[in-house]
Amino acid sequence: MRLTLAALEAPLRANPLRNFAMSPKDSRETQPEGRHGLYDISRLHVSEHALERFRERVANSLSPDEAAIRLLALLRNCRKLGTNAESAIAFLAIYDDQPIVLITRGGNVVTCLSLDQFETVMSDFGRHRWPRRFGRWLRKTSQGNCDPSSIKSPQPD
Numbered sequence: 001m002r003l004t005l006a007a008l009e010a011p012l013r014a015n016p017l018r019n020f021a022m023s024p025k026d027s028r029e030t031q032p033e034g035r036h037g038l039y040d041i042s043r044l045h046v047s048e049h050a051l052e053r054f055r056e057r058v059a060n061s062l063s064p065d066e067a068a069i070r071l072l073a074l075l076r077n078c079r080k081l082g083t084n085a086e087s088a089i090a091f092l093a094i095y096d097d098q099p100i101v102l103i104t105r106g107g108n109v110v111t112c113l114s115l116d117q118f119e120t121v122m123s124d125f126g127r128h129r130w131p132r133r134f135g136r137w138l139r140k141t142s143q144g145n146c147d148p149s150s151i152k153s154p155q156p157d
Helices: 007-014 046-056 064-074 115-119 135-143
Strands: 077-081 089-096 098-105 108-114
Touching: 046 064, 046 098, 046 108, 064 115, 077 135, 089 135, 098 115, 108 115
Parallel strands: none
Antiparallel strands: 077 089, 089 098, 098 108
């Protein structure tokens, strides 16, 4: 089979936008209104350690099952804080008007920290200070929090 110029141009004629250069900002998937900078990390696996730290530091009055449901609800609305040298990523989430930091690594949520605990390792994640308007940043993060009752608990097999 011989390659000709017409054969090479045929796919371009079929889809004229195929080779259209887009900037990285334009090529991102468009976020719904008001959700810019928010991440849904609910597809990640939550470790037992992270769930225990969540109950210990934030939701100590909840049963383990109820705490798991609440933590899964939090994972739908997080802000990325930074990445460290070991490829762990820190996300900020809001639970009952209390900010918490979730540390993820390799598809797992490995632990849950308070803001005070995260400040000691904040520079490891490439952040040397909090954003200038931190209160507004927290408010925008908490506005998108979903109702925990909308998440169905796993059914036993």
